[in-house]
Amino acid sequence: MDQHEHHSRLFKVGGAQVSRFEDMRLITGNGKYSSDWNAPGQLHACFLRSDRAHARIVSINFDKVGQIKGVVGVYTGADAQAAGYLRPPSFLPPTGKGGMKARVPERPCLAIGKVRFVGDPVAMVIAETHLAALDACDLIDVVYEDLPAVVDPEEALKPGAPQLHDDVPGNCPVEAESGVEAPVMEAIAKAAHVTKITVDCTRVTASPMEPRAALIEYTADTDSYVVHTPSQGVNMTRKQFATYANLGEDKFRVEIQDVGGGFGQRSTVYPEYVSMMMAAKALQRPIKWVSTRTESFLTDTHGRANLITATLALDKNAQFTGLRIDWITDQGAYLSPTGPAGHIRNATSCMNGVYNIPALYGHFKVVLTNTGWVAAYRGAGRPDIAYAIERVVDAAALELNMDPADLRRRNYLALSDYPYKSATGSTIEIADLPGLSAKALALADWSGFEARKAASARKGKLRGIGMSAVIEPTGAGSYPRDEIDISVDGEGQVTVHTVAHSQGQGHETSFAMVVAEALGIATERVKIRQGDADRAPHMVGNHTGGSRSMVGAGTVCHIAANKLIDAGKSLAAEDLGVEPSQVSYGKGEFTSAHSKKKITLAQLAAKKTLAAKGEGTFISTFPNGCHIAEVEIDPETGITEIASYLSVDDCGHVVSHTIVEGQMHGAVVQGLGQVFGEHIVYDKESGQMLTGTFMDYIMPRAGKLKSIQMEEYTTLSKLGPLGIKGMGGSGCTASLPALVNAVVNALGVRHLDMPLTPSKVWKTIQQTNVKH
Amino acid sequence: MAKVELKINGKQHSFDVEDRTLLVNLIRDHAQLTGTHVGCDTSQCGACTIHMNGMAVKSCTVLAGQANGADITTIEGMAKDGKLHPVQQAFTECHALQCGFCTPGMIMAVSGFLKDNPKPTDDEIYHGLEGNLCRCTGYINIVKAVKQAAKAMSK
Ligand code: FES
Numbered sequence A: 001m002d003q004h005e006h007h008s009r010l011f012k013v014g015g016a017q018v019s020r021f022e023d024m025r026l027i028t029g030n031g032k033y034s035s036d037w038n039a040p041g042q043l044h045a046c047f048l049r050s051d052r053a054h055a056r057i058v059s060i061n062f063d064k065v066g067q068i069k070g071v072v073g074v075y076t077g078a079d080a081q082a083a084g085y086l087r088p089p090s091f092l093p094p095t096g097k098g099g100m101k102a103r104v105p106e107r108p109c110l111a112i113g114k115v116r117f118v119g120d121p122v123a124m125v126i127a128e129t130h131l132a133a134l135d136a137c138d139l140i141d142v143v144y145e146d147l148p149a150v151v152d153p154e155e156a157l158k159p160g161a162p163q164l165h166d167d168v169p170g171n172c173p174v175e176a177e178s179g180v181e182a183p184v185m186e187a188i189a190k191a192a193h194v195t196k197i198t199v200d201c202t203r204v205t206a207s208p209m210e211p212r213a214a215l216i217e218y219t220a221d222t223d224s225y226v227v228h229t230p231s232q233g234v235n236m237t238r239k240q241f242a243t244y245a246n247l248g249e250d251k252f253r254v255e256i257q258d259v260g261g262g263f264g265q266r267s268t269v270y271p272e273y274v275s276m277m278m279a280a281k282a283l284q285r286p287i288k289w290v291s292t293r294t295e296s297f298l299t300d301t302h303g304r305a306n307l308i309t310a311t312l313a314l315d316k317n318a319q320f321t322g323l324r325i326d327w328i329t330d331q332g333a334y335l336s337p338t339g340p341a342g343h344i345r346n347a348t349s350c351m352n353g354v355y356n357i358p359a360l361y362g363h364f365k366v367v368l369t370n371t372g373w374v375a376a377y378r379g380a381g382r383p384d385i386a387y388a389i390e391r392v393v394d395a396a397a398l399e400l401n402m403d404p405a406d407l408r409r410r411n412y413l414a415l416s417d418y419p420y421k422s423a424t425g426s427t428i429e430i431a432d433l434p435g436l437s438a439k440a441l442a443l444a445d446w447s448g449f450e451a452r453k454a455a456s457a458r459k460g461k462l463r464g465i466g467m468s469a470v471i472e473p474t475g476a477g478s479y480p481r482d483e484i485d486i487s488v489d490g491e492g493q494v495t496v497h498t499v500a501h502s503q504g505q506g507h508e509t510s511f512a513m514v515v516a517e518a519l520g521i522a523t524e525r526v527k528i529r530q531g532d533a534d535r536a537p538h539m540v541g542n543h544t545g546g547s548r549s550m551v552g553a554g555t556v557c558h559i560a561a562n563k564l565i566d567a568g569k570s571l572a573a574e575d576l577g578v579e580p581s582q583v584s585y586g587k588g589e590f591t592s593a594h595s596k597k598k599i600t601l602a603q604l605a606a607k608k609t610l611a612a613k614g615e616g617t618f619i620s621t622f623p624n625g626c627h628i629a630e631v632e633i634d635p636e637t638g639i640t641e642i643a644s645y646l647s648v649d650d651c652g653h654v655v656s657h658t659i660v661e662g663q664m665h666g667a668v669v670q671g672l673g674q675v676f677g678e679h680i681v682y683d684k685e686s687g688q689m690l691t692g693t694f695m696d697y698i699m700p701r702a703g704k705l706k707s708i709q710m711e712e713y714t715t716l717s718k719l720g721p722l723g724i725k726g727m728g729g730s731g732c733t734a735s736l737p738a739l740v741n742a743v744v745n746a747l748g749v750r751h752l753d754m755p756l757t758p759s760k761v762w763k764t765i766q767q768t769n770v771k772h
Numbered sequence B: 001m002a003k004v005e006l007k008i009n010g011k012q013h014s015f016d017v018e019d020r021t022l023l024v025n026l027i028r029d030h031a032q033l034t035g036t037h038v039g040c041d042t043s044q045c046g047a048c049t050i051h052m053n054g055m056a057v058k059s060c061t062v063l064a065g066q067a068n069g070a071d072i073t074t075i076e077g078m079a080k081d082g083k084l085h086p087v088q089q090a091f092t093e094c095h096a097l098q099c100g101f102c103t104p105g106m107i108m109a110v111s112g113f114l115k116d117n118p119k120p121t122d123d124e125i126y127h128g129l130e131g132n133l134c135r136c137t138g139y140i141n142i143v144k145a146v147k148q149a150a151k152a153m154s155k
């Protein structure tokens, strides 16, 4: 099917083109994001943050704060200590390599005794207006005693490095391993060729366009809190609040509507939010806080920050015989809930990539540094492992003077190898890389590259081509199951409740399409309610993250709709004067051939309660793909242009091509952002962040990637009735290696670490004297 | 304190605000029109774009006092009589929004520059979008929407 035909199928319902249901409010200014919530009598919070990377707090003097009219309170670490808000949740498994006990440091919601990175919150001021709170922060005097800081993860692991936490010796919360070491070392020893490469999967930040914000209200009669804050799922947010504050989940009611982007960054309950709980309770007034963008850069969870060494063993036929991964994961000054656990788990799950590699071993060192904390970011370890594998494969091809496409082809797992049990213990369901990549190579005219390179050379440009063949796990969640509640009202309107929460993914449309299809009714008749504050506490289900919502909640929408039909048949049987088994359903009507009677969904629901609960439990499924990029570099300026970008993806059954394409565009460009510009940089001496605004942190802009030729190559997942594999992250996983491989190819070098800025590329051209 | 009298979406308003109040805060907090967003502190993201006297401006970069006497249009004032502005229409039809946070600013910026340049080339569109950041869409569908809107408006 070509591109055009895809587009003609977008959101077509009964032949008519419809927009996403969420769009109308969002394009008219009627969205409601976290900073749009207000409550009568609200007060405003402002945080005084550490301006240094590592220091002892000698004293905090806020005598002068009283000069500012409207200030009603100042809170510090002493209050955090008294409240016991000391430990955010951590999903890190309790033991690591050789039974090593994981050491998860405290993170009080306001610093106690010490600050550990620039941005660490030291005090919170509460005032009648935002500006008064801001002014008051300026008048707080903190006396610090500076300590040596370390921002480089390798330095932090060295003996004698500054120690961040007394209870985390060596700045290493845990070492972990996956697979078995001995067979890999044997494969390396016996190999005809070994390729070893170290890649820096750089520290970046998610930068959703909506800055963090919160409004926290305290209800005295029930001693509980109402929370409005960006979230990827209200139940996960409730759970994290409950853990951080040592309270029951029933003490938190999370009310949210629109979320302005997530990408993993909303999967954390932040210290600011629990600090605000203290004030909301003490002052019995709602507290509001909106982060500035600079605060976002400093204190939002960062992503990636992994230094990975891949050692690949090949035999004389260029077959892969073993792969060793040594991985240093920089987690910043504290452990976020998702950070280290996600990186280790996801990397382990697909450590063989799309290849048949009989021996695998991964060794992970989790490290603390005087920098911002790190969590899941669009892929959470999946892009990082794919980047390491796809770089080492390209480096091996270069060393062996082979076509990288050919080296991959020799090593792909075949369709018949699946389900494949990897040497790190994961069972990879289904993929067909030989077929999928053949399609990609043909469409990209891989074999015709030399002619295009020559044409570029005639214009004085350096052209390069790069491919990536990637796979990643999605689907498995952290809750035991996903539930969907579905009901019909007397007007025939179907309401569907989920606890998965869109941050732009468009659940209100795609989930409605699934339900409408199952019920044979118009999509407009289906209303999706996400994270309803009254109902969510009584539902089980995962948040939206890890590319899993359509696999889990989306599939359960189908299951729930079918349960609704079954329930309806029983109820309709009486009306139709037959047995339930004699009732059929189609297009919104229950009919009986026996009694020649019929009753519609609306009529039935007008008489009786017509509702059902669907549920499903999902293990991992594996979207995969092959992306091919061509770049053209101007050697005079070092500027790289994307000459073409092709993707062939297998994300199983696709519900909405429009949404899948949109997710793919966004994910590929997020990868591109990391490749060409985005980078969180700290000064090694002072520990100050050098990239704290959009002037220094280079986000991708319109025109950098002009188009993607997007194709599908589908194998269906058997884990659910719809064959969905999930997507959202996969574009990023594939674009990092495809783009870096293309630039490295153009420059004729073995490796270059991201970001591939014009100055870095230009310098490389000068140093290597590449001919063009 | 400053007294600011201005017209927003055709309605006359008068507010007493602190001198240092930014126009975007007047719009969001005083006029309670929260469709205009704040995405940065350095005039980079464009989420706050509005029309002031017919020109697209970043309202985080204008003091409320400077808008005294001005005629302001925000995203809430773009649809007329229940009919979407062609740029709004194009954004939804081209799936040019995901989370929607950048979208009001995008729509205001795009409708502003299409006024000056009704038939932009691709490069002119990229240039026109330079001051607006979107984290979700990769811009590909936004560029498509700009072209579609330009076409619709030239009819
Ligand atoms: S908020 Fe005005 S440009 Fe970012």
Ligand code: FES
Pocket: A209, A260, A261, A504, B096, B097, B098, B099, B100, B101, B102, B103, B133, B134, B135, B136, B137
């Ligand atoms: S749609 Fe989310 S930032 Fe543009």
